[in-house]
Amino acid sequence: MLSLIQPEFIVERDREKCIQCKACVRQCAFEVHKYEPEDDEIVSDNSKCVGCQRCVSLCPTQALTVRENPLKFKENAYWTPPVLRNIYKQAESGGVLLTGMGNDRPYPIYWDHILLNASQVTNPPIDPLREPMELRTYLGRKPDALEIHLSKGSPKLKTELAPQLKLDMPILFSAMSYGAISFNTSLALARAAEIMGTYYNTGEGGLHPDLYKYSKNTIVQVASGRFGVDIDYLNVAAAIEIKIGQGAKPGIGGHLPGEKVTEPISLTRMIPDGTDALSPAPHHDIYSIEDLRQLIHALKEATEYTKPVCVKIAAVHNSAAVASGMVRAGADMIALDGFRGGTGAAPTVIRDNVGIPIELALAAVDNRLRKEGIRNQASIIVGGGIRSSSDVIKAIALGADAIYIGTAALVAMGCHMCQKCYTGKCNWGIATQDPYLEKRLNPKIATRRLVHLLNAWALEIEEMMGGMGINSIESLRGNRLQLRGVGLTDTELEILGILPAGI
């Protein structure tokens, strides 16, 4: 059958520069480039190119350019080329279209409509290079009030504090399972979390034996498939996260195909070698807040109330009400994942159409918990498309306690957002289990790059806080007066709980 799908990208090779070194041929797992020995030439098949830019980055003579195919359909603002392309694909395959990473559609980006304040004249800014700035924060249930007992002049805390997670900066690496990402990628996240005094999250992939030594910086996930969960897994971790939903695919389970369930993955996930790892859409034992309460307390009992339990949901229409239930069910932390959050594989139609922006969900949840007087009972971690230190600081001012970054961390390690994670052929060695491709992510380099990213963001956060005259991240939390909206409707401003710029 003649395929009507035209190539998405065009690979241009400058023949004057190409030295036929075959680096591109070897680097492309999608087999775009081919060496023709008779002609001593390399030819490229545009139809296979996914635009990951691996060959471009490795070409020693900069002979390659990969650009978008300017293929011109008749101009149509409604039936756009991506729409037509998807119809052609489905007419040929008859299947659900899959994709990776987060929602890439042009929905509003509220971060870019929120501006930060700075001090002028009446309230002096702080120079973070000269004065101490505090980015440390603690996650977990906070008491309603503190009772202090004075014995022989020295004050003692009488209130018993719930277990807390100590973060040297308010950024954590979000859940990415070993299976969705390669072992080296998990290792780099774990090492960077240890160096930076923060945490990474195992996702639903279980905890590889070699990563147990980073357990002080590990949040382990209990998801609907319960993969890799046993008492050691729970006890070794710093915190436990119950995953109800994921921003990229709310209401959808997971499916790691059997081909990717290699021996180490089968051991880590505790399932037979080569079998499909299916995570159901719901937890089959959770159909209500009361059921969630049972699981939270079962996990707390299992770990003898020594570690905080987090519940993660995708940001959806009734997140605020659900979040209230989660806190009342005993969650010490709640994680909200916005619709821009990434995934290793999701149906395109779900990724692009389900869920709500994290900015709105965060504001709504924070408002609701405050109104109900239970905001202190749980910390809020938000994730789902946090791109920069300014997104982080705006999220904190909107009410978040800490931020999950996933996509940004992968980009720091080399991801070029080609969205082909679901193929398992990641040319950057990130979303793959192929031993040939996996080696491309050197955990030493990746750790260094992650540490650089977090350090750079920490410096920027300090600069922005200093500008506002704030010297502690705790003083910025929920401080929505530091925010102003531009180009937003009254309703949007009301939901975000911020004033328009100029007032």
Place this chain on the structure above:
Amino acid sequence: MKKIYVKEEVCIGCHLCEIYCAVQHSKSKNIIKAFKFESPRPIPKIIVAEKGYISFALQCRHCEDAPCVEACLTGAMRKENGRIVCHTEKCVGCWTCIMVCPYGVVERDIANGRKVVSKCDFCPDLDVPVCVAYCPNEALILAEE
């Protein structure tokens, strides 16, 4: 003395070390000129060995007690400042060094029409040999023994 160590677990088999080695030992030292206009094409003095997904780059180990130096009939192969160097003007192409090298990293320079040995010289003009400097995945590292 510093040596080049191979991290085979992160060698990605791109062969770029070979490319940069060949350029460094070309007449022009310019990648496009060396490959496009120099005839014959320069040959690398580093070899990437591959089998399945395992690969690693290997060049002269500059042995403490080098068998090639001992075996050389003419005294072309010598040890100088910890490096094993071949003075090709003295090399007669008897290939005894190739026979005795336990790593198989001494090669013939016959591609250049010369009956002499070609081997890693540890890039004497540079602080860091090019194979180490340009390895995109830090699979080759320069470290003290």
